[in-house]
Amino acid sequence: MMKRLLYLLVFSISLLITSNATAGENEPPAWIDEYRETAEKLIEAALEPENMDFMWERLAWLTDYYPYRLSGSEMLEDAIEWMHDNMIEDGFDEVYKQEVMVPHWVRNEESLVFHGPWSRELRMIGLGSSVGTPPEGIRAEIMVVGSFEEFEERSHEAEGKIVVWNVPFTTYGETVQYRVRGASVASRAGAVASLLRSVTQFSMQTPHTGNIRYDDDGDPIPFAAITLEDAELMQRFQDRGEHMEVHLTMGAEMLPDALSHNVIGELTGSEKPEEIVVIGGHIDSWDIGHGVMDDAGGVIATWEAVRLMKELGLQPKRTIRVVGWTNEENGVMGGRAYRDMVMEDGSFENHQLAYEIDFGVFEPLGFGFTGSDEAFALLEPIMELTAPTGAVTLREGSSGTVDIGPLMREGMPGMGIDTNTERYFWYHHTDADTLDKLDKEDVAKIIAATAVMIYIVADMEQRLPW
Template identity: 55%
Template sequence: MLNLRFPILCFALPFLLSVTARGQSTSYDFSEYREEAETLIDAALQDDEAFQTLTYFADTFGHRLSGSQSLEHSIDWIVERMQEQPLDRVTTHPVMVPHWVRGEESATLIRPRRMDLPMLGLGGSISTPDGGLQAEVLVVNSFEELKSQADRARGKIVLYNVPFVTYGETVQYRMNGAIEAAKAGAVASLIRSVGPYSMKTPHTGTSNYQEDTPKIPHAAITTEHAAMLQRMQERGETIRLHLEMNARTLPDARSRNVIAEIKGSEKPGEIVVMGGHIDSWDVGQGVMDDAGGSFAAWEALLLMKELGLQPRRTVRVVMWTNEENGLRGATAYRDSVQADGSIDDHVLAIESDAGVFDPQGFGFSGSDEAYAMISAVGELLQPIDADNISRGGGGADIGPIMREGVPGMGLLVDSSRYFWYHHTAADTIDKLDPEEYKKCIAAMAVMAYVVADMPERLPR
């Protein structure tokens, strides 16, 4: 049980919004929240227990793929711990999630020399035939090159050796590589792992099939070995590879979103929601992606409660399930708040799903007036250099409610190392810095608290 780590502070909360017209623009001043903001920041930076809690969680439960016992056991632990804390409401919401199981897998180079290649099957992939499959490899650098080489791809394993440019651009080969390779008659497809840096670390992630196209096994190998196979092909050498994958897709399994709240003092029906996803891929500990983001939101909520800061509106934390290979938790949450009529009362949605590295600010998606207000709130984060509020932001799990009109924002962090470890066995607690994690908690706490408490609701 978390003890109250800080003395309860009593603030006389004034009406804190001042508006000054400047030509056609409106300027907002939230400086009267500076005392509360500094209190939240100081408390977060002094709290060593938060990182210890995240570390215990990572070491105890490890990876948490949808459908796995490790995910459900981790949710049990979170709920039990939350219920011991002075939060106003803790509950779960049932969600049926996909259940893909990796099984044993391997990739072995047969020619021009024998070598085991580190690999990871991509989420949703089918298995190889019993005993695996063996075929020559055709290396291509783009979908366009595959189409031009389609006559050479039939009966082969296609390898997409595509360097990392941006995640959004390069991930298309992970998502759709099996479809395009199958159209060309390939028997399997491989990708160069989606990331800018590697120490023989393959990256997994979800992938797609198409109903009118044959399904073929789909996996990732390392950056180093994709480049090596490219060089072999350029030298005119025959590349032959044995691929064995025993992946299975089982019937959907039961999981849960975790929901915790502190109730608003004056407008409890209006909600500021924040969080991340509690599931992860089945390698590493899923700490950057995204236990850290989920726990930072949880710790931010707890700080408010322990410091006696009760905002006018309700602040809700959601740990969404099944972000990685289905977004079932996010869509179930949207459906539930549509069904109970509360979606219009969602004032703001905040997501942290880019790692809990050094925070820089937030990316915001909403109206011009709301952006001006959020920018002014962001000034309160200057003490931790997290006051950059940029246009455009959100997240996968808040995406469904954002598409229904809820303003959304994502925590911006120093992302220079994020894709080094993303979806790999190296996503482990040692990659995080406790001080940076504390700053992420502080940033989320200040933003959520002020938006939940300011007299004027954030406009849509």
């Protein structure tokens, strides 16, 4: 106890010293002063109780009435229509939809029954884009492995079995490889199906879905996620030499591509209307949970940031374009279609910045930026004005920016917001991604930080050098 308290004390003091040292390190450039008052106004408005209630009910409405927004579904198109109509009602200057053809994968009925020392139906969720099983399902012995390396060594055992990837979460980027590639790797060794330990640090018997990819060689085999709990249970039974089988049934199928839409609303710029700051999130979601943090929150936060500007009568020099991209979860066809549109109409080069929120609308901590050093240096002083929201750091490299990825890969500067993502992967792609996981004031702060950053970027004299 004493030791712990001493640590706490030393830690506090060192933090105090550090934060004193960094404060006032750089003198802000003079142009930042022009935005001081506007920034304060935007933050105040975002945190004003009436606005907080409005945005919270807007978020609740979107996710209560249109919770399962999977590409190809009617519910997704209804959500897009609802957003379109509400942006018109808000008085956006231009509101329109861009047609996008999207993959149309459907889950249908699915189940998993365990047969080991005892038999029981287990929690599972089919992975996006997986093929289904025959109607009677597949029953086979399971083989549990902890890594690609272990599988390599034991791949001669895989013939005719169902391979269970029991890989503990390290980082998302690392662990998600087993979701993306697991089925193809297992299939090449003769496995008849595969199961994935859900990609998460923590589980309450929570299976996580997400998209997979089949390599061109090898048969596509059915692939589903199980829970962390059951993966560890199977591992322990295997370590004790138990024989185990599972009976996997999946009705999943890929239908012909369907028509969907990016939904777009604009606040026209006062002086350089042809120059664009594009911001948004993705309006589609998986077919479980309500897709609240992933990514209704990102859509609502960017949209509300611009609605606040309108409410305050603020019109920046450049045009701000809010986009609800479609099909982020299983194709990114919305992001690609947007890139194609601006490449074709010649407006690509006129973009000042692309900004996306898709890593949870939790407590804001700062921003991540991908672009030139000169642009980074221009943006950094803005942090002084977003700081009251908690967004205090600008770092290199953006997170949660899949939909603007196609733009960024062509050289456009991109930005995402950094939030407290401690629990992000607990809920990610699960039926626990629901409204209660968010904090109203944190979302309001995300809106405030976004409004300040985006207003300034859209209004500043300087073009951001690419």
